[in-house]
Structure formats: C-alpha cells, structure tokens
Amino acid sequence: MLRLEGVTAGYGDVTVLRDVTLDVRQSEAVALLGRNGMGKTTTIKTIMGLTSVRGGRVLFGERDITRLRPFEIARLGIGYAPEGRQLFGPLTVVENLRIPFVNKQPDGSRWPSQLARVFDLFPVLAERRAQTAGSLSGGEQQMLAIGRAMVGGDRYLVLDEPTEGLAPTLVTSIIDSLKRLKAEGLAVLLVEQNVRSALAIADRAYLLEKGRVELTASANELKNDRALLERCLGVGRA
Amino acid sequence: MSVLLQLLNGLTTGAIYILLASGLTIVFGLQRIVNAAHGVFYMLGAYLAIDLGKRLGFPLTLLVVFAACAVIGLVFERIAIRPLIRWKRDPTHVLVLTLGSAIIASELTKMVWGPVPRLAEIPASLSGSLHVAGVTYPAYWLFVMLFTTVLMAAIGVVFHTTTLGALVRSIALNREMSEALGTNAPAVSSNVFALGTGVAGLAGALAAPILLVTPTMCFDLLMVLFVIVILGGLGSLRGVVVSGVLVGVVNAFGVAYLTGTTGTIFVFAVMIVALIVRPHGLFGQEGVD
Numbered sequence: 001m002l003r004l005e006g007v008t009a010g011y012g013d014v015t016v017l018r019d020v021t022l023d024v025r026q027s028e029a030v031a032l033l034g035r036n037g038m039g040k041t042t043t044i045k046t047i048m049g050l051t052s053v054r055g056g057r058v059l060f061g062e063r064d065i066t067r068l069r070p071f072e073i074a075r076l077g078i079g080y081a082p083e084g085r086q087l088f089g090p091l092t093v094v095e096n097l098r099i100p101f102v103n104k105q106p107d108g109s110r111w112p113s114q115l116a117r118v119f120d121l122f123p124v125l126a127e128r129r130a131q132t133a134g135s136l137s138g139g140e141q142q143m144l145a146i147g148r149a150m151v152g153g154d155r156y157l158v159l160d161e162p163t164e165g166l167a168p169t170l171v172t173s174i175i176d177s178l179k180r181l182k183a184e185g186l187a188v189l190l191v192e193q194n195v196r197s198a199l200a201i202a203d204r205a206y207l208l209e210k211g212r213v214e215l216t217a218s219a220n221e222l223k224n225d226r227a228l229l230e231r232c233l234g235v236g237r238a
Numbered sequence: 239m240s241v242l243l244q245l246l247n248g249l250t251t252g253a254i255y256i257l258l259a260s261g262l263t264i265v266f267g268l269q270r271i272v273n274a275a276h277g278v279f280y281m282l283g284a285y286l287a288i289d290l291g292k293r294l295g296f297p298l299t300l301l302v303v304f305a306a307c308a309v310i311g312l313v314f315e316r317i318a319i320r321p322l323i324r325w326k327r328d329p330t331h332v333l334v335l336t337l338g339s340a341i342i343a344s345e346l347t348k349m350v351w352g353p354v355p356r357l358a359e360i361p362a363s364l365s366g367s368l369h370v371a372g373v374t375y376p377a378y379w380l381f382v383m384l385f386t387t388v389l390m391a392a393i394g395v396v397f398h399t400t401t402l403g404a405l406v407r408s409i410a411l412n413r414e415m416s417e418a419l420g421t422n423a424p425a426v427s428s429n430v431f432a433l434g435t436g437v438a439g440l441a442g443a444l445a446a447p448i449l450l451v452t453p454t455m456c457f458d459l460l461m462v463l464f465v466i467v468i469l470g471g472l473g474s475l476r477g478v479v480v481s482g483v484l485v486g487v488v489n490a491f492g493v494a495y496l497t498g499t500t501g502t503i504f505v506f507a508v509m510i511v512a513l514i515v516r517p518h519g520l521f522g523q524e525g526v527d
Contacts, residue, residue, distance in 0.1 A: 073418075082415065082418070088404075095404040099416065099419050104420055
C-alpha cells in the first residue's frame with residue numbers, strides 16, 4: 001500500500017499541501033481530482049520525493065519513504081509519468097524505455113519481455129522504436145511516457161494528466177490501456193482534469209482543494225450521487 | 239613558414255584543447271557547474287608524466303596518469319563539489335571553490351616540483367619526424383592528434399550507442415525526471431567528473447613534451463578552454479571538437495602571421511563574432527551530445 005499520512009509539503013518556502021492523508025491499495029486505481037493549483041501535481045511529486053516534506057510521512061508498504069531520494073523511491077517499483085510527459089527528446093523510444101529498466105535491473109535478461117509488454121499495449125511504439133522521442137506525435141509521446149512508467153513501475157503507476165491535450169479518440173485509447181494495466185494487477189494513482197475519464201478507471205477518488213483533501217468517495221458514489229458529481233465536475237471543468 | 243605547417247601546429251594544440259574542454263563541457267552539461275580546477279589535473283598529468291615517463295615507459299605512464307587523475311578527481315568531486323550541489327548553493331560558490339583549489343594546487347606544485355619550467359622527453363618510439371606534403375613534422379605531434387581523434391570517437395560512440403551514454407544524456411536533459419526514473423544522478427555525475435579529470439591528466443601527459451610544464455599551467459589554458467566550451471555550445475562534445483580545432487588553428491595562424499606572440503586575441507574575436515551569429519554556440523542545445 002502507498003500511503004500519505006498527514007503530509008505537509010511544498011517547494012522552497014512555499015507550502016502547497018497541508019495535512020494530506022490518502023492511500024492507494026494494491027490493484028486499486030485512485031483518482032486525484034481538483035482544479036489547477038490545488039495540489040494534485042504536488043501530491044504526486046511528493047510521493048516521488050521531488051518536494052520538500054515538512055510534516056507527516058509517506059509510506060510504501062511498511063516502509064517510510066519520506067526521506068528517500070527520488071531514485072531510491074523509483075527503484076522500489078513506482079513508475080512515474082509526469083505532467084507534460086517530460087520525455088528525453090533527443091533519445092530514441094527504446095532509449096527512453098531503457099533508462100528505468102537499467103536503473104532497476106542490472107541484469108538484462110528481463111529486458112525483451114519488458115519491451116514486449118510496452119509494445120503489446122502500444123503497438124505504434126514498436127514501429128517508432130528507433131525514432132527520437134521528440135519526433136513523435138502528442139499521442140505517441142503520451143504512450144511512451146506511460147510505457148516508460150510501466151517499465152519502472154511493476155507495482156505502482158503514478159500518472160499526472162495522462163490524457164492532457166489529446167484528441168478524444170486518443171483519450172479513449174489511453175484510458176483503455178490504463179484499464180488493461182489495472183486489470184493486470186497494477187495500482188494506479190491518477191491525476192485527471194477530465195472527471196469522466198478518471199471515473200472510467202478509478203475505484204475511488206480524492207478531491208483536493210487548496211492543498212487539503214476536501215472529500216473522498218468511491219467511483220460508484222460519485223456516479224450515482226448527482227450533487228457530488230456536479231461538485232467534482234464543476235471543479236474539474238473550471 | 240608554410241601554411242600547412244601552421245595548420246598542423248594548430249591541429250596539434252587543438253587536440254590538447256579538445257581533450258581538456260571535453261571534460262569541462264560534459265561536467266557543465268550534467269552538473270551545471272564550471273570547474274575552474276580542471277586545469278589542475280592537466281598540470282598534475284604533465285608533472286607525473288615527467289617523473290614516471292622514464293621508469294614506466296610511455297603507454298604505462300599514460301595509463302597511470304589517467305587512473306591517478308581520475309581517482310583524485312573523484313575524491314575532489316565527492317568532498318568538495320557534491321556537498322555544494324546537494325545544499326543547492328549558487329554555481330558561483332562552485333566557481334570560487336574550484337578556483338581557490340586551483341590556486342592551492344598551483345602553490346603545492348611549486349613546493350613539490352619547483353618553480354622552474356620543465357619539459358618532458360618525447361618517447362623514443364615517437365621521436366622521429368614525418369614528411370607530409372613537403373613539410374617535416376614531428377611524429378609525436380601527429381600521434382597526439384591521432385590519440386585525441388580515437389579517444390573522442392570512442393567517447394562519442396559510448397555516449398550515443400550505450401545504455402550508460404543514454405543515462406548520462408538523460409541526466410543532462412532533465413535531471414529531476416531521470417532521477418524519478420531511478421537514475422542515481424549524483425553517482426553517475428561523479429563518475430563522469432572523474433572521467434573528465436582523467437582525460438585532463440592525459441592531455442597534460444601528452445602536452446608535457448610540447449608545451450612548457452610549469453606550476454601555473456593550470457591557469458594558462460583556462461580562458462581559452464572557456465572560449466572553446468562556450469563556442470562549441472555548453473554541454474556539447476561535438477561542439478568542443480569543432481571549436482577546439484577552430485581555436486587551435488586560429489591561434490596558430492594568429493601567432494605565425496599577425497602578432498608573433500599570442501593568437502589569443504583572434505581566438506576571442508572569433509568567439510565574439512560567432513556568438514553574435516549563434517548565441518548558443520555552434521552546437522548549443524539542451525543536454526549533452
């Protein structure tokens with residue numbers, strides 16, 4: 001289980017998250033909802049060790065990972081696809097995928113199966129394998145960002161706006177891919193502006209407002225409770 | 239003096255420049271720091287080559303110089319530079335720290351090896367001369383060019399075809415993202431720093447029979463190296479190869495035909511003009527390449 005307990009965190013002197021508690025259990029998909037600037041990305045970056053934590057702790061299983069370096073957290077099996085993809089543009093598709101792999105497994109025997117797993121989910125990446133990441137289309141880049149997270153994250157995926165800026169058909173295809181990953185037993189923590197997309201995958205959701213968890217509900221509750229959904233849709237669209 | 243001879247002279251000093259600038263530019267690309275102590279390893283390599291050359295023979299001397307400078311570089315990075323980076327100090331702190339270290343190293347060198355300039359002997363196996371298109375040219379100088387060409391090609395191949403190279407490039411492109419994918423960026427950066435100081439030591443060993451070996455040589459080339467690194471585009475290995483050749487040749491022709499003393503004035507003129515035309519340098523872009 002991945003768990004934040006009363007976490008207060010931010011960047012430099014700025015505090016963004018205040019006393020945030022949330023958890024993501026094994027094989028579960030959880031959505032973080034909320035307007036821009038409410039702390040969704042900061043929550044994810046805090047899990048990856050990319051913010052300064054002033055209070056509370058981050059637990060992975062029984063282990064306190066609050067003070068671990070980002071590379072140590074990544075090597076625990078948490079795959080990360082950040083906002084804006086942040087691919088290594090001049091590196092090829094395969095090189096981008098290889099980086100999380102070599103960092104986790106110095107012995108290369110599992111590499112072909114890892115690559116096959118990504119190419120199976122996103123066949124277009126196999127066609128583009130020798131191309132540089134920077135030369136891919138927006139949709140392909142997003143697939144590569146998720147694929148790269150899959151290689152490093154054999155237990156948990158932490159995805160920040162994986163459908164941002166994509167055409168509706170591509171959004172559907174990315175969401176379907178994420179459903180497949182979840183069905184394979186991966187836990188997914190997802191930041192998503194589009195509440196409908198988020199609820200298509202998520203079992204539960206947290207609504208963040210001004211750096212605090214304002215509300216938590218199951219996906220079914222949200223789908224059935226019109227008022228609750230309106231509230232999330234309202235903030236989601238803003 | 240023939241044009242060809244000047245060209246060969248320029249290419250030879252250019253080769254030394256390239257070896258030195260390559261370490262500076264990669265370290266800048268990875269850690270965003272300017273290591274003003276880089277020349278110390280060049281100086282150390284030169285003195286070690288003078289002392290060890292006769293006893294160990296040329297090939298083994300190069301190997302020992304590389305290893306010694308790499309190890310000392312690694313220790314220096316760990317105890318002096320890395321803490322400043324970890325504490326997120328301003329890059330100026332690193333500049334001043336490395337400059338201060340270079341001054342200390344220069345004084346220590348004076349104490350250990352004395353203030354009198356020295357020159358290493360050219361290894362016997364390379365002491366002959368070659369006749370190239372009517373010009374007689376020392377074989378050793380050609381060896382320096384060949385050595386640099388092979389070494390830079392090897393580093394280029396490693397950078398662009400191996401996983402280690404991909405890791406290094408990913409750190410230079412986006413350190414935070416690379417770390418979030420499991421890259422131990424400080425460790426990789428330390429090793430690259432050590433590689434750079436090792437190569438700087440090699441440059442010193444190779445230059446020892448050609449250029450004067452003095453306790454202030456760690457500062458001699460610093461300004462020219464900065465020009466090469468900036469002209470090539472910060473972080474670009476390809477850039478330092480091209481700008482190293484350019485600066486070496488401009489310097490040689492400047493000395494021979496115009497000033498008679500120093501060609502540096504033209505080197506800086508070229509840099510200023512080049513940066514007006516291409517503000518990010520010849521190969522300036524994100525990351526290292």
